[in-house]
Amino acid sequence: MNRRRFIKMSTATALTIAASTMDGLPGGAGLFRKARAETAVGKATGSMGAKETTSVCEMCFWRCPIVAKVTDGRLTKIEGNPKSPVNGTRVCARGNSGVQLLYDPDRIKYPMKRVGARGEGKWAKISWDEALGEIAHNMETVKKKYGPHALAYFDHGASAENLREIFMATGTENYTSEPAFFQCVGPAALAYLETLGYIATGTRQYNDMAHAKAILLVGSHIGENVHVSHVREFIEGLSQGAKLVVVDPRLSMAAGKATIHLPIRPGTDNALLLAWINYVIQNNLYNKAFVANTCEGFDRLKEEVKGYSLEWAAKICDLKPDGMKAAIELLAKASPNVNIHPGRHATWYGKGDVGRHQLYAILSALFGAVGVPGGLYFPTSVKVGHVECVEQKSKQVAPIEKSLKDIYPYSAMFGTPTADVIKAMVTGKPYPIKLLGVNGVNIMQTIPDPYETMKAIKNLDFIFCEEIMAGETAIWSDIILPEAVYLERYDGVYAYEGLTPYITVRQPVLPPMYEAKSPYWIAANLAKRLKVEGFPYKDDKAYVDDQLAAADLSIDKLNREGGLVTLKGNPYREGKDLKIGTDSGKIKLAVEAFADEDLDAIPKFEPTPAPPKGYTRLIYGRSPVHTFTRTMNNLWLNHEVPENFLWLNDTVAGKLGIKNDETVRLENQDGKRSTPIKVLVTPGIRPDAVYMAHGFGSQSPLLTRAYGKGAADGFLMTNTIADPFMGATSKRTNFVKIVKGDTVLDIPEIVPLPEEIPRAGRQVQAG
Amino acid sequence: MADPHPFYFLSSAFTYPEYREPRPPVAVLLSLAHDLGLTGLPLETHESFALQQLQAEYVRLFVNAPGGVPSPPYASVYIQGKGILKQQGYEQAMAFYGRAGLEPAETSECEDHIGHELAFIGHLLDHGQFELLDEFVAGHVMAWSPHFFQRLKTADPAYFYLILGQVAELCINHLIQKEGLR
Numbered sequence: 001m002n003r004r005r006f007i008k009m010s011t012a013t014a015l016t017i018a019a020s021t022m023d024g025l026p027g028g029a030g031l032f033r034k035a036r037a038e039t040a041v042g043k044a045t046g047s048m049g050a051k052e053t054t055s056v057c058e059m060c061f062w063r064c065p066i067v068a069k070v071t072d073g074r075l076t077k078i079e080g081n082p083k084s085p086v087n088g089t090r091v092c093a094r095g096n097s098g099v100q101l102l103y104d105p106d107r108i109k110y111p112m113k114r115v116g117a118r119g120e121g122k123w124a125k126i127s128w129d130e131a132l133g134e135i136a137h138n139m140e141t142v143k144k145k146y147g148p149h150a151l152a153y154f155d156h157g158a159s160a161e162n163l164r165e166i167f168m169a170t171g172t173e174n175y176t177s178e179p180a181f182f183q184c185v186g187p188a189a190l191a192y193l194e195t196l197g198y199i200a201t202g203t204r205q206y207n208d209m210a211h212a213k214a215i216l217l218v219g220s221h222i223g224e225n226v227h228v229s230h231v232r233e234f235i236e237g238l239s240q241g242a243k244l245v246v247v248d249p250r251l252s253m254a255a256g257k258a259t260i261h262l263p264i265r266p267g268t269d270n271a272l273l274l275a276w277i278n279y280v281i282q283n284n285l286y287n288k289a290f291v292a293n294t295c296e297g298f299d300r301l302k303e304e305v306k307g308y309s310l311e312w313a314a315k316i317c318d319l320k321p322d323g324m325k326a327a328i329e330l331l332a333k334a335s336p337n338v339n340i341h342p343g344r345h346a347t348w349y350g351k352g353d354v355g356r357h358q359l360y361a362i363l364s365a366l367f368g369a370v371g372v373p374g375g376l377y378f379p380t381s382v383k384v385g386h387v388e389c390v391e392q393k394s395k396q397v398a399p400i401e402k403s404l405k406d407i408y409p410y411s412a413m414f415g416t417p418t419a420d421v422i423k424a425m426v427t428g429k430p431y432p433i434k435l436l437g438v439n440g441v442n443i444m445q446t447i448p449d450p451y452e453t454m455k456a457i458k459n460l461d462f463i464f465c466e467e468i469m470a471g472e473t474a475i476w477s478d479i480i481l482p483e484a485v486y487l488e489r490y491d492g493v494y495a496y497e498g499l500t501p502y503i504t505v506r507q508p509v510l511p512p513m514y515e516a517k518s519p520y521w522i523a524a525n526l527a528k529r530l531k532v533e534g535f536p537y538k539d540d541k542a543y544v545d546d547q548l549a550a551a552d553l554s555i556d557k558l559n560r561e562g563g564l565v566t567l568k569g570n571p572y573r574e575g576k577d578l579k580i581g582t583d584s585g586k587i588k589l590a591v592e593a594f595a596d597e598d599l600d601a602i603p604k605f606e607p608t609p610a611p612p613k614g615y616t617r618l619i620y621g622r623s624p625v626h627t628f629t630r631t632m633n634n635l636w637l638n639h640e641v642p643e644n645f646l647w648l649n650d651t652v653a654g655k656l657g658i659k660n661d662e663t664v665r666l667e668n669q670d671g672k673r674s675t676p677i678k679v680l681v682t683p684g685i686r687p688d689a690v691y692m693a694h695g696f697g698s699q700s701p702l703l704t705r706a707y708g709k710g711a712a713d714g715f716l717m718t719n720t721i722a723d724p725f726m727g728a729t730s731k732r733t734n735f736v737k738i739v740k741g742d743t744v745l746d747i748p749e750i751v752p753l754p755e756e757i758p759r760a761g762r763q764v765q766a767g
Numbered sequence: 768m769a770d771p772h773p774f775y776f777l778s779s780a781f782t783y784p785e786y787r788e789p790r791p792p793v794a795v796l797l798s799l800a801h802d803l804g805l806t807g808l809p810l811e812t813h814e815s816f817a818l819q820q821l822q823a824e825y826v827r828l829f830v831n832a833p834g835g836v837p838s839p840p841y842a843s844v845y846i847q848g849k850g851i852l853k854q855q856g857y858e859q860a861m862a863f864y865g866r867a868g869l870e871p872a873e874t875s876e877c878e879d880h881i882g883h884e885l886a887f888i889g890h891l892l893d894h895g896q897f898e899l900l901d902e903f904v905a906g907h908v909m910a911w912s913p914h915f916f917q918r919l920k921t922a923d924p925a926y927f928y929l930i931l932g933q934v935a936e937l938c939i940n941h942l943i944q945k946e947g948l949r
Contacts, residue, residue, distance in 0.1 A: 027779035029893070031886045035870040072861070074853050103852035105839040109830055110875070115823050121833035124822040125783050470831050513852075515875045635851055704835025 054081050054563020056494050056506040058158060058486035059094035059101070060627040061180075061203055062227035063494055065502070065564050066091060068098075068487060068509035075099050075487060075510060083562040085500035086229035093625040095228070097636040101468070101485055102513070106633055106704050108470050108482040109514035118457065121475050121701065128515065128525070131479050135437075136529035138462035138478075139170065142435040148172045148398045150434045152421050156180045156441035158491045158506070159483055162523030162535075163439050163466060165390040169532045171398035173405060174433065176415040179446040183418060186728040188346035190410055191357035194591045197581025200361070200376050201342035204498065208571070209341070210236040212374035214243040214334030216327075217341050218269055218360070219348075221252035224693075225622040229498075237374075243334065245327045247272065249619065250647060250691050251684030260327045265318040265751070266617050266689050266732065267608030270352045273359035274605055275313035276328045278305040280366050285332035287368030294578060295365050297590030297602075304590075304602045315754050316607070318686075335367040337374030350721025350730035355603030358591070362602075365587045371578050377571035379497035385550035387543065389523065390534035402430035408727040409597040417727030418447055419720065425456035438465040439519075440483075442629045444472035444699065448717035448729050451672070466522060469633055472699055482516040484508075489518035490540035490555075493547040499571050503551055504564040505544055599724060608733070609760035610753050614746035615669060615735035616652070616690050620713040623693040632698055632706030643710035645680040647691035648738075653681040655748045656738060665739040666690075666711065669760070670718040673739065677711035687750035690736065719760075735760065769945050773799055774889035777935045781840060781882040783830075784821040793927060800930055803937045816927055824925040837922035838915060842879035845911035852877055856911055860884060863903045867896060881915060884908055885935065888942070901948045904939065912939060 050069035057064045057078070065081035078098050080087040101107070111131035116122025126134075142150050148171035155164055155178055167175040181189070185202055192200040200206050209215055210233040222234045238244060238257060246258040247269065255261040264272060280286050281302050291298050314321040331338050340363045346353050369375030388395075404420045405412040425433045436457070444450040450472075457463055457476050464479040474480050491506040512518070520543055524535035537543040545554050558565065573579070580587055595601040611617050625640045626632060646666070648658065658664065660681040666674040675697045685691055697712030716736060720729040738745045753759065776799070780792055793816045826832065829840050842856030843849070860879040864870060864887060871878040888908070891900040912935075919932040942948065 027782040027882045028775035028886050029890060031778065031872055031874065031883050032864065032869040032890060033872050035865060035868050072858070074857070100851055103843075103854070105841065105844055105850070105852055106831065106835055112826065112831065115819065122823050123826050123831065124819065125826055125830060474831075475833070513875075513877070635849070701833035701835070707835070 050076055053507065053509040054504070054559065055487065055509055056491070056504055057091065057095045057098065058506070059092075059098055059631065060227065061157065062230070063158075064091055064095060064228050065494075065504050066095060066098075067563070070509055073510070075102055080228070081504070081562070081564055083564040083566070084504075085502060085566055086496065086498065087232070090228055090232075092226050092228050093637060093640060094226075094627055094631055094634075097631070097634045098485075098487055100635045100637070101631075102487050102510070104469065104633060104635070106470060107485070108467055108474065108480055109516070110482060111515065112480045114478045118478070119454075119476050123480070128517065131481060132522075132526050132529055134479055135464050136526060138435060138464075139530060142461055143170055146432050146434050149174060149400055150432055151437075152177060152416070152425075152433050152435070153437045153439070154179065154418065154421075154441055154443050155439045157439075158486075159466070159519040160439040161492065162389060162519045163437065163526070165388065165395065165534070166523055166526055166530065166532060167437065168395035169390050169527075169530070169534070171396065173397045173400060173403055174416045174421055177418045177421045178415055179418050179441055179443065181414055182726070182728045183347050183446055183448065183731070184345050186346065186414060186726050187353035187723055188343055188357040189414075190725055191354045192342060192361055194582070194593060195358055195361040195365070195588050196370065196376070197587070198379065201344050201357075204379070204496070205230070205342060205344065206377050206379050206498065206571070207339055207341055208374050208377050208499065209233040209242070209339050210240075211337065212237045212242045212334070212339035213337040214245070214331050215339040215341060216245045216247070216331055216363075217254055218247040218273075218343060218356070220341050220343050221248065221250075221254050221621050223253035224624050226624045237339070242339075242374075243330050245331060249686045249689050250621075251682075252621070253624075259330065260323060262317075262319050262323055262327060263686055265316070265686070266619060267349055267610070268313075268317040268757075270356050270359060270603055271308070271313045271316040271605045272319070272324065273356065273363065274305050274308040274603070275310050275324070277301070277359065277362060277366065278308045279310055279325070279328055280332060280363070281305065285329070285335070286366040287336055290336070290368030290370075291366060294368075294370070294580065294587050295589050296584060296586040297588055301362065301589040301602055304604070308605065316605070316756060318751055332367065334374070336369045336372045338364075338367050338369045339374055340364040340367070340369060340376075342376065347723065347728045347730055348732040349608040350723050350728075350733060351606055352603065352608065353723050353728065353730070354725045355600065358603055361587075362589050365589060370587065371571075371573040373572055377499065378573055380501045380567070380569045380571060382495035382497055382501050382503060382567060383551050384493045384495045384503060385547040387547045388534075389520075389536070389543070390527070390532060394533060400431075404430070408722070408725060409599070411726040414726060417722075417729075419722065419729045420727055422447065422453055422456045425459050426452065434459075434461040436460055436463045438463070438467075438473050438477070440466070442471040442473055444476075445629045445695070445712055445714045448714060448720045448731055450715055451718065466519070468516075469630070471629060475701075481522055482514060483522070484512040484516040484518045488512040488516065490520070490544045493544060499569050501567040501569050502564050503548070503553065503558070503567070505548070505555055505558060507544075507555060594725075607757040610757050611688065611735040611747075612669060612760050613749070615737055616688055616747040617732065618666070618668070618713060618716055618734050618736050619689050619691050619732055620694045621691065623695065626693070626695050628695045629698060629706075630695075632695055632709070633704065635705065638705040638709075642705070644677065644693040644696040646677045646711070647680050647682055647685045649685050649687040649750070650681050650683045651750055652687045652748060653679065656740070656745050658738065658740060662740075666716055666736040667739050667744055668716045668718060669735045672716055672718055674711035674716055675708055733760075769892055769942055771889035771892035773938055774885045774892065777931070777938060778882045778886035778889065780931050781880070781885065781935070782876075783825055784818060796927065796930055796934060799938075800934050803934060803941065805930070805933060805937070820925065821927055824928060828919065828922055828924055828928055838919040838924075840881040840915060841877050842884065842907065842911045843877070845914045856907075859907045860887075863887065863899065863907060867891065867894075867899055881912070881935070884912075888939075897946060900946065904943060904948050908939060909943075912936070
């Protein structure tokens with residue numbers, strides 16, 4: 001280096017610098033201005049002396065009330081809102097780690113346009129004007145060319161609602177195909193709605209574990225699946241002496257605390273439940289007064305379940321009759337303060353999923369455990385305004401000859417089945433779908449058979465997403481819109497209808513970083529370009545205030561109350577106050593409406609095919625510090641749990657010569673292989689199943705920390721069975737072998753299969 | 768006294784390339800490189816300097832990319848090694864700006880971006896604030912920029928950004944020697 005030359009720059013350099021400055025380049029001296037206020041230096045660090053703003057967490061869908069602490073314009077800490085009756089000052093690991101989401105260098109910062117091939121991950125930064133203009137242009141072009149139903153929207157969460165209204169205004173019937181419904185809670189929601197007259201499990205769960213004398217969990221692994229108030233209520237119940245029965249092929253965290261753990265053969269839960277219901281009826285363990293006064297269909301139920309004995313079920317379920325009997329008697333003894341947990345993720349096996357949740361509801365009803373402490377309770381209606389940004393008259397579904405909502409009798413009330421939308425994208429039948437908007441959902445990891453999803457995306461004329469982190473969906477998108485993190489935006493009003501109801505709001509604790517925008521802003525500005533009338537509010541705050549007005553509140557008023565107001569709850573009801581929301585006003589032990597659709601009014605046992613020879617069933621669950629794929633890249637959470645493990649039965653591992661911590665791959669029945677995953681050799685799982693936590697094995701190289709860590713269960717799910725009620729897709733109908741090095745190992749069959757259970761073929765046909 | 772303009776120029780060159788004519792900054796960069804003794808560089812614009820390619824490369828290197836952003840251009844990512852934004856490195860930068868009586872103008876970028884810090888060096892040179900410059904460069908910029916330039920170098924950057932990184936690093940090093948900074 002020549003100092004002299006640098007000190008006295010060459011004429012050429014000086015001239016060209018001057019020229020480039022004149023050319024109006026950004027940056028340079030213009031990046032600074034004289035400080036308008038004295039800049040504080042040397043203030044206390046951390047959250048000391050911080051400005052506190054109340055808000056609502058969105059690190060998972062449970063949405064705990066929080067307080068965010070900001071020091072010198074920087075978020076330093078998140079705690080629970082002490083006024084919250086559900087979580088108090090507590091937040092979970094994810095709630096704490098919202099700081100890291102906000103400041104993750106991999107978050108999407110600017111609107112971007114794809115400049116490489118789809119899936120290549122090559123973009124240019126563009127302006128909001130260009131991004132929204134391009135989306136509007138493509139929505140109009142596709143609608144004109146193929147009709148309104150060629151537009152589809154896959155959505156999830158609070159941020160998705162504003163954009164959903166835009167899709168509704170296009171006239172498409174595919175304005176919501178929420179994988180959180182059709183690949184998760186759908187069958188459970190329908191079962192409770194039709195049996196009890198309300199959705200006892202959904203985003204919220206109205207089950208009172210804290211006051212239960214006994215709790216039944218079927219597959220639910222609370223503690224691994226963490227929602228703060230949920231876990232608190234569970235622990236409170238146990239600490240007060242509640243007995244716990246856990247039905248799970250795996251010794252989950254909850255099973256480790258169980259009074260009785262029933263390690264059931266996967267796919268046979270309905271056999272156990274039917275046998276238990278029969279046992280309860282035959283042994284007069286049910287609540288006769290409650291059944292007589294509140295339920296209908298008892299005689300039919302009694303007749304239809306009479307053939308299901310404990311001995312029969314024991315063989316099907318591979319359980320000991322004594323254990324099954326002890327468990328149901330333990331639950332019955334606690335009646336009516338018994339908590340038959342309604343579960344949430346229901347899309348397990350396809351055909352029996354609505355039935356399984358129907359059986360939970362029936363068991364609750366037989367025990368009189370509805371509207372009582374410790375049982376299922378009723379949500380208390382909280383009065384807040386429901387504000388629509390686009391008027392209803394502008395959101396009419398266009399006439400359609402063959403609707404995707406008509407394939408199954410119960411999908412129309414919830415949306416268009418996700419799997420059928422994807423099928424239409426691939427086949428063009430019954431009509432072509434050529435444009436997809438995605439908001440808040442990782443469609444590659446959430447919807448089974450991502451290979452089919454990729455095929456579908458390739459057939460699209462246009463795909464865009466509104467995202468915070470660049471997951472797999474972003475990789476495939478033509479336009480990416482950077483959404484403000486929940487800590488940077490207003491959202492709707494949160495009215496909690498649980499035991500102690502409350503009203504709170506999400507509000508920004510800091511302005512959006514980079515060029516991220518709120519969902520309301522994005523939808524309102526897209527609406528302008530599409531000439532969709534609506535979004536009348538001057539800003540997001542006015543939108544939220546209008547919703548609060550119905551409760552005689554405003555954001556300012558709420559903030560003066562600590563960001564949250566509690567209301568009087570009415571969860572327990574009896575006598576004339578006990579009003580059942582079904583059309584007959586009774587709890588339906590037999591749902592005749594199902595029979596009208598050629599479905600079972602009362603579930604019958606239909607065996608779920610067992611793994612083909614040499615395979616084992618893949619089951620999955622949650623990691624306590626992660627929310628699906630959403631949090632995998634978070635610095636703190638990734639540090640805690642960076643990868644998942646494959647739970648493998650110790651006897652099977654011994655026969656295969658696989659050691660603890662050894663790295664293997666999995667190969668499914670269709671030859672699809674996973675990324676490498678370490679093995680946890682344990683007696684805590686049955687020999688006919690392997691388990692992994694969901695959300696790992698990111699296939700998005702945009703997620704620096706999460707990419708390729710562990711294995712993704714979704715990429716092994718190529719066989720799905722459609723639930724006949726609504727077209728929800730099964731996820732536990734996939735089978736795997738273990739690949740050690742280059743060798744594919746057959747899984748030995750340790751537990752013989754009873755003749756009542758057929759074996760799945762190797763190439764299993766989708767239902 | 769060292770000239771502030773190269774630092775202003777480098778600051779601009781580290782922002783997203785949106786200019787209509789890419790030739791002037793490319794020419795300046797190559798000229799600066801030549802002045803600094805970086806030899807063997809073509810003085811003519813290369814086809815990889817096409818604006819769309821530079822934009823895609825900028826996004827890959829500094830915004831969002833498969834494999835993660837290979838060279839995040841923020842002090843906060845490196846100082847304390849936390850790898851995230853708006854931490855100690857950001858606080859340090861903001862404190863230095865405040866001591867100079869400045870605050871960052873409103874942009875969409877984080878204020879500890881390399882572009883901001885190079886512009887701030889230019890400002891301190893421009894206004895003869897050498898003591899503060901000494902502290903800023905030795906106590907802050909040198910705590911992270913070598914790591915950043917190294918990550919940029921190993922990210923297999925397009926030619927423009929390879930040279931930009933080398934020139935910026937040489938300018939800072941030369942400044943330290945020229946002004947006798949610590």
